[in-house]
Amino acid sequence: MALWNTVPYSLRQLQYLVAVADLGGFRRAAAACGVAQPSMSAQIAQVEQAIAVQVFERGARGVRVTAAGAAVIDRARAVLLAARDFSDIARQHSDPLSGTVRIGVIPTVCPYLLPEVASALKAQLPNLHVVWSEDKTRALVDQVDAAALDGAILALDPRVEHLEHAAIGDDPFVLAAARDHPLAKRTGPASAEVLQGETVFLLEDGHCFRDQALALCGATGAKEAELKATGLATLVQMVGGGSGVTLLPRLAVAVENRRGQLAVRPFKSPAPRRSLVLAWRRGSAMKRPLDAVARVIRNQMPASAARPHRASKRR
Amino acid sequence: MALWNTVPYSLRQLQYLVAVADLGGFRRAAAACGVAQPSMSAQIAQVEQAIAVQVFERGARGVRVTAAGAAVIDRARAVLLAARDFSDIARQHSDPLSGTVRIGVIPTVCPYLLPEVASALKAQLPNLHVVWSEDKTRALVDQVDAAALDGAILALDPRVEHLEHAAIGDDPFVLAAARDHPLAKRTGPASAEVLQGETVFLLEDGHCFRDQALALCGATGAKEAELKATGLATLVQMVGGGSGVTLLPRLAVAVENRRGQLAVRPFKSPAPRRSLVLAWRRGSAMKRPLDAVARVIRNQMPASAARPHRASKRR
């Protein structure tokens, strides 16, 4: 009963099973797999016979997956996922820094980091093709878990703990207010206590930066403004009105305050900050290229914001 | 980049890779896979080319796995394991109670439970072929984790916690002593305190029954005998000499004390006991047949020893 005994089906047949299930029909699946519909029919019929399970109910309007079929297709997916891991690890070992990696980035990092980093990556890892996408932490973590993404750039957070990660750098928070706001009168580092009693504008739910800023507000006795912003740019607009202050990640200041409409003050050391990491599914075959990407980004972080608070964390 | 895109290798090629790695040579692997050696050579060469990784170093005395090859073969194993799961789940859904399950049993249960249970299983699950093996808890758990076994009959224990399991029944401990031993003077249930100051013979290290009995000794102030037995039969022999007492699982009494050489007394309720379970790898495709096997065994347990202490536990 060794692992290398023959099985009565092929990887390709499993791919066909999943394709038909995903696309809901033989013709569509055939087209997606680049074969003719009769070939698809024949292969599906064959695998159904081989495993003695009717996976699909054929109807005039396409196919339905049977109850037994759903379980079978679940396992077929697992096999194909393992096969993809095999391909990945093989590519890593033929040339670890080539191929494609899919990396997601949270919205409060993406527009500020990517422009800088993209060209550096192209220069230092010329054979590595990085596909970027932007989403909030929850969605990114889910996609990494499901292997829809190879990695994600996130702020360190309980939701990230089950993933492996490499440090990218720390990003301190800064205090931003309209130029005529009382808190803008003084320059130089602010102590966190100046927030006491202030009205602070924050991002809407779902942004991890909101949670981090909210924690700081709670600790200092600031109160949250009624209005919630959908992005940092909106936040800057709101505060520009003069009726409150906000917190910004240092990384975003150069872009969001490019016209200098706000006064920006750092916090006294140790400044509140978020730790940015590149995280991936534990045991992912893409560990090596992701590690390399993290190294490039780390060296590319704006010098003032870079340098993790302590030694670079790794798991 | 969907899951159903074609891959440049076949399941069979992965089987060949693993076979060559396991058996250390092309000819042996070819024989094990039932093909001619040139076919094996050709397929290995092809997959090595497809993934652009040299997996094996060919030498005059067989092959060695390269560093990159080891990682690749690791993933190939994962794919084949997933494929086996696929086969399993398919068989479950074509006929859940047919096929083969491999079940390990601990030594302090195996010889007493199996004779009774084997015929009941044959009668109630005629299409299910059960392959039994005997080993200690640690080894069994490792084999279940590695999918070398589908399930194992064990006493509930921290080492079993990460597995799913179905209850089989509780097995109370009994006190056994030579017929002329002071503790054999009285009949009827003994309180655990009678062990105070007694010399108790126990099994050697590695038996979970040793740990359970030792815990009871510690709680009651009994002391362990110098000599450690390799099995319950030896334990009975030792105690027969009259210089000490021992604990036996109720399950073993009928067999080990069949000649009545020892006086056997139950403990007062609630008697110390072990909970026997059939455990399997979480998410195993063999859940359904294993569950059925557990049910058969549960109904077959000697009536006096059966009946779990509380409701049957399941996860």
Next chain:
DNA sequence: TCGAAGTGATAGTCTGAGGCTATGGCTCTC
């Protein structure tokens, strides 16, 4: 030192798995 026994690689042939096109039968929809 040389042959025997082991290793994997190569050459040439053959068969069948799985691709294709063309077409049929069925069931919804208009």
Next chain:
DNA sequence: GAGAGCCATAGCCTCAGACTATCACTTCGA
């Protein structure tokens, strides 16, 4: 009731992967 869409069937063709026979090489042991 015609048409559009679905999957199944029939018949053909090609190439992946099996086979046998043999070679080249290394490592023993007489």
